Amino acid sequence: MDPHLLRTFVAVAEAGSFSAAAERLGYTQSAVSQQIAALETDLGLPLLRRRPVEPTEAGARLLEHAGPLLLRLRAARADVLRTAALPAHRLTLAAAPLALNPALAARLARGRAEQPRLRVRLRTTGRDLVAAQVAAGEADLGLTDGITAPSDPLRLPDSGPMTRIGVSEEELVVALPPGHPLAGRTGLRLADLVDARWLATPLCPLERLRDLVGDGFRAGLDYQGEDVHTVRNLVAAGHGLTLLPASAGPGVPLAAPRLVHRVELVHPSLPPGPAARLAAALSPSS
Structure with a gap:
């Protein structure tokens, strides 16, 4: 599962709108739609209802995992970068x-x-x-x-x-x-x-x-x-x-x-x- 696509999915679910998520992420609405479609294709399940925009049952389950997964990825990145960082004052x-x-x-x-x-x-x-x-x-x-x-x-x-x-x-x-x-x-x-x-x-x-x-x-x-x-x-x-x-x-x-x-x-x-x-x-x- 691509973390980039997962991050976009969380943004759409939280914003309740493809356009609002696109503005938050700095993408076009078309790019956001393509990323959600790619994630749904990868999992083989619809994750978002379109009107109104809200998670399906599968999407709601994915949201439960998304926060901890994305946090662990940010934590891993920060931990690796700390090994090369000079002591800060x-x-x-x-x-x-x-x-x-x-x-x-x-x-x-x-x-x-x-x-x-x-x-x-x-x-x-x-x-x-x-x-x-x-x-x-x-x-x-x-x-x-x-x-x-x-x-x-x-x-x-x-x-x-x-x-x-x-x-x-x-x-x-x-x-x-x-x-x-x-x-x-x-x-x-x-x-x-x-x-x-x-x-x-x-x-x-x-x-x-x-x-x-x-x-x-x-x-x-x-x-x-x-x-x-x-x-x-x-x-x-x-x-x-x-x-x-x-x-x-x-x-x-x-x-x-x-x-x-x-x-x-x-x-x-x-x-x-x-x-x-x-x-x-x-x-x-x-």
């Missing part, structure tokens, strides 16, 4: 919105102080994108996070060979609006909050809470952003509860189940140089 660190807590910010400061010539560009991105950006060579190092049991690794999307190091774990708190009846408690059980209204937000996915405890956790408001300040404002206004790491602000400690906010450093194989030294500085043993 400009690095990109991709971090999930809640990943760079005060302890890690302090380690980053010490790491930069040890390398005065190093210039770090910090890019905030969704936690599901951190590993993919590192694998594809769009970032040199990544900090991703999530809710897990103590010492348990995070569930990360398959991004190819990658070093993963747990660099931080801190307790979780239930963020409540002022005057909430539970605000004075010394601890809260998640099982006692399944019937409460919660914020549906990427920072604390309700699907993860349901995996841990069971059904419930109805959404009071669906917020698709990842700005912590906005989340806290929504909680304060009574739109729903959420879980946050203790360093992100006040709340009642989560007593059970025993869960933590875990941060992992992800990076490819690093030759000796600035990136490897900064990775060492961010690690707990530094």
Whole structure:
């Protein structure tokens, strides 16, 4: 299967239009049509309905594989190019919105102080994108996070060979609006909050809470952003509860189940140089 044709197929499926995909890719519409036809001929199945443009059942199955396949190809290219790259003094660190807590910010400061010539560009991105950006060579190092049991690794999307190091774990708190009846408690059980209204937000996915405890956790408001300040404002206004790491602000400690906010450093194989030294500085043993 030609990756070039697969990339065009994904663009058409996402855009829902041959012309929009052609504009995105910089091709003519005719070229896009020919590439889709070539892919369908190769597989012997129609992949897209034309009016409206949408995946067939076979096309939908192919889309499930396409993202990981194309990512692994980008990761392989980036990994090969790194072997010939000279040590850079400009690095990109991709971090999930809640990943760079005060302890890690302090380690980053010490790491930069040890390398005065190093210039770090910090890019905030969704936690599901951190590993993919590192694998594809769009970032040199990544900090991703999530809710897990103590010492348990995070569930990360398959991004190819990658070093993963747990660099931080801190307790979780239930963020409540002022005057909430539970605000004075010394601890809260998640099982006692399944019937409460919660914020549906990427920072604390309700699907993860349901995996841990069971059904419930109805959404009071669906917020698709990842700005912590906005989340806290929504909680304060009574739109729903959420879980946050203790360093992100006040709340009642989560007593059970025993869960933590875990941060992992992800990076490819690093030759000796600035990136490897900064990775060492961010690690707990530094």
